Amino acid sequence: xESRFSGLTHLFMTVFLYTFGTVMVAPAITDVxxxxxxxxxxxxxxxxxxxxxxxxxxxxxxxxxxxxxGNLSDKYGRKxxxxxPMTLGILPLVVLAYSRERNFFYVYYSLRVATGIISDGSxxxxxxxxxADNVPDHHRATAFGILSGIGSAAxxxxxxxxxxxxxxxxxxxxxxxxxxxxxxxxxxxxxxxINEDECLIPPxxxxxxxxxxxxxxxxxxxxxxxxxxxxxxxxxxEDIMSLLKTSTTxxxxxxxxxxxxxxxxxxxxxLMVYAPHLWNIF
Numbered sequence: 001x002e003s004r005f006s007g008l009t010h011l012f013m014t015v016f017l018y019t020f021g022t023v024m025v026a027p028a029i030t031d032v033x034x035x036x037x038x039x040x041x042x043x044x045x046x047x048x049x050x051x052x053x054x055x056x057x058x059x060x061x062x063x064x065x066x067x068x069x070g071n072l073s074d075k076y077g078r079k080x081x082x083x084x085p086m087t088l089g090i091l092p093l094v095v096l097a098y099s100r101e102r103n104f105f106y107v108y109y110s111l112r113v114a115t116g117i118i119s120d121g122s123x124x125x126x127x128x129x130x131x132a133d134n135v136p137d138h139h140r141a142t143a144f145g146i147l148s149g150i151g152s153a154a155x156x157x158x159x160x161x162x163x164x165x166x167x168x169x170x171x172x173x174x175x176x177x178x179x180x181x182x183x184x185x186x187x188x189x190x191x192x193x194i195n196e197d198e199c200l201i202p203p204x205x206x207x208x209x210x211x212x213x214x215x216x217x218x219x220x221x222x223x224x225x226x227x228x229x230x231x232x233x234x235x236x237x238e239d240i241m242s243l244l245k246t247s248t249t250x251x252x253x254x255x256x257x258x259x260x261x262x263x264x265x266x267x268x269x270x271l272m273v274y275a276p277h278l279w280n281i282f
Contacts, residue, residue: 007134007190008130008131008134008135008143008146008147010184010185010188010189010190011127011130011131011147011189012146012147012150013184013188014082014127014181014184014185014188014189015123015124015127015147015150015151015154016150016151016153016154017154017177017178017180017181017184018086018089018123018154018177018178018181018182019123019150019151019154019155019158020154020157020158020161020177021093021158021173021174021175021176021177021178021180021181022089022093022158022174022178023154023155023158023159024158024159024161024162024165024170024173024174024177025093025096025162025170025171025174026158026159026162027159027162027163027170028162028167028170028171031167032096032100032105032167033047033050033051033105034047035100036100036101036102036104036105037050037102037105050109053113054109054112054113054116057113057116057117058113058116058117058120061116061117061118062116062117062120062121062122064117065117065118065122066121066122066125069081069084069085069118069122069125069126070125070126070129073126073129077191077192078126078127078129078130078133078191078192079130079185079186079189079190079191079192080191081122081126082123082126082127082130082185082189083182083185083186084118085115085118085119085122085123085126086119086123086178086181086182086185087182088115088118088119089115089119089123089178090175090178090179090182091111091115092108092111092112092115093171093174093175093178094175095107095108095111096108096171097168097171097172097174097175100167100168100171124147124151127147128144128147130192131143131144131147133192134192158174161173
């Protein structure tokens with residue numbers, strides 16, 4: 001088992017470090033938000049409205065950005081696309097690591113909404129795609145389970161670590177861990193690029209000789225046309241809806257994923273509300 005997934009070690013380490021860094025701020029962000037928006041108060045309606053607005057905008061933006069990110073990763077590689085959301089996710093953390101005053105909180109909030117559209121969920125999705133590229137079909141379920149377990153372990157470790165750190169130190173350590181994750185990923189993780197010829201064209205259908213040259217010329221010309229507009233190859237909303245209607249397996253997977261993420265969001269929301277009080281008890 002160890003040798004079977006040894007090639008994914010750097011990916012597992014990258015996911016652990018990044019998840020550890022980004023989740024660490026969850027228990028502290030509630031107190032920081034209250035102190036910045038409603039200092040000295042036990043309740044703050046403005047914080048509730050801003051949090052709801054953030055989740056709504058990020059959720060809608062993610063629906064639009066995920067297909068584009070996945071499509072670009074098929075063309076340019078998983079590692080190249082992983083760099084973008086991981087780097088963007090650092091920016092809000094750096095702001096609160098510097099200061100948690102009201103003005104800086106609004107800067108953090110704006111960056112969090114803007115970067116969350118790209119970074120929320122895309123790191124794990126690209127990591128799963130990386131696993132699918134490098135693991136045979138009959139071992140992918142096991143690899144997916146290991147990756148999910150590592151993400152859960154990072155969630156627990158990040159949450160517990162916040163218990164022993166002050167608010168300022170929490171955001172500083174979080175930003176540092178996220179930065180180290182990006183550097184580690186760029187330095188250690190090998191690129192994974194899909195070979196479209198092997199994936200999409202069966203060996204029996206490949207041409208030879210003059211016919212192959214004509215096919216290659218046509219493909220090269222088509223590729224040049226597509227490079228002029230990256231969004232042209234992106235699946236449209238109609239394509240996605242058609243896939244949901246025609247593929248029962250995909251539709252069932254979407255339903256399972258929806259309720260799974262709904263439960264995770266509820267858990268995180270509860271953690272943000274009750275974790276600070278639990279820390280004070282212990």
